[in-house]
Amino acid sequence: MNIAFCINHFGMIGLGTTVLSLLRNCSQPEKLVLWFLCEGLSNEDKMQIKKLLLKEDYKGSYRFIDFSPSTVFGSLNSLHGDWTAYGRLLLADFIDEDQVLYLDSDLVVELDVLKELVVFDFQGQPLAAVSSGFFKYTLGNRFYTGKVGLSPDLEYFNSGVLLINLKDWRLRSVKEECFNIAKKFAMNLPSHDQSLLNIYCAGHFAKLPRSFNCEWPSHRPKPNVSDNMIFHFVGSPKPWDPLGRLIHNGYQTWMKYTDQEWLNYFTPVKISNLKRLWNLRRSYTRCILNKFNI
Template sequence: MNIVFSINKFGLTGLGATLVSLIRNCSNNADLALVFLCSDINTHDKQNIKNLLVNENFTGRAKFIDFDAKKEFGHLKALHGDYTCYGRLLIPKLLPSEDQALYLDADLLVLLDVLELKEFNFNEKILAAVYGSTITYTLDKRFFLDKLKWKDTTAYFNSGVILFNLKQWRIYNINAKVKALIEKYPLDLTSHDQTLLNAVSNGQFERLPSKFNTAWLPGKNQAHNLEDKIIHFIGSPKPWDMVGKIIHNGYRSWLGYTTKNWKKKYCKTNINKLKRAWKIRRSIIKKLK
């Protein structure tokens, strides 16, 4: 089963816990093929990922694919000045011989067995995701209502956990549709790749059970138990961000899957953490208040 991540320097801190939880809760990790789409990830970082996999007794396959996020997507709307989030749009092109791939953000705790999705029935949909809401309650609702002329009852999903039906994606030539949307609305993508993926799905996506993308927002208590779920640390700050330990109630849960070695390498205060803190300063101030 293909599991794909799109990562940069900022994503490495959270990636450790995502990988550890993924492997430890998988019934047979030899069945996993991990693909890392790397933007500005150096050889040292890649080796640290490999070492983490070895230490967790990972027996599947791992592959690293480099891409330049700014070169590929720099003409689009950035997320806190970064374009790595668009990397998941490259999955159908970079895995041309595969029929299915599970994309995971690097801010998750995977507390279930992802192999449950190995034989998932897409019912000919191009992707599967957890239903979030109708577009009425989304940040990019004006794009869908005013530009695409959708009904306000159209279904919408969060793109942090996406199961791609790559075979059907190719049949419907979805890459061409993505390209057309990018060319027509480069600065209207309020929620970035999420806006695009919802746009090409047109509300017609197969529904994953809600346990596959369970949000945990900063400042909120986790309402349900943490068993048999994928916990998604949506929003900012994340548990590992500066002051995240104070603001985010998921800090201890995240720390529980962050190895000592990973914490030593990627959880210290450094220039990248300071840069990110500055970019998300409004969210930090809001949550502190």
């Protein structure tokens, strides 16, 4: 089974926990093939991934693929100057297989992906995801229903966990269709590549079980969808961000799968970390107010 990640240095701290939880809860991890799409990762960053897999005694295979998302997607909206997530649109170019499970690097995977996806029916769709509700309830609802013209009652999905039918994706030229959409709305996309995929699908996508993407904002209690779930730490701050120990309700769940050596390597105090803290200052304020009902 193919598992893909799109990663840069800032996402590495979360990646370690996502990978370890994936492997430790998989019945046959040696059957997994891990694909790391790397944006600007240093050789030392890649060495940390190799060391983590070796320490875990991982018997499966893995691949590193270097790519430059800003070169391809630089004309589109970025997330604080970061275009890495758009790499999801390129998976069919890099992975010559029939399907792949894409995972964000802010997850804890507490279900067995092999058992859950041993047989999956895409029902003629190029991707499968967990429904997040309807366009009328999204943050960008005015854009989707007004500017794009989508029905407010169509279903919407979070792209943090996607099962992609790579063969069908290539046949339908999904990447090219997303680029065509991007040309129309380049600087108006509320959620970057997630917006492109949702506009392309227009509510038509195969459904993954709800347990595959259980969104967990920092101030909310632990999701209670099933016995085994994929927890997705949506929004900011993340459990590993400054003060995450105090204000993120998922901190202990995240720490359960966090390797201390990995944590020590990727959390030294740097200017870039302080810049991230400053960029997220409003998120911290909202989180603290919500958590303590202020």
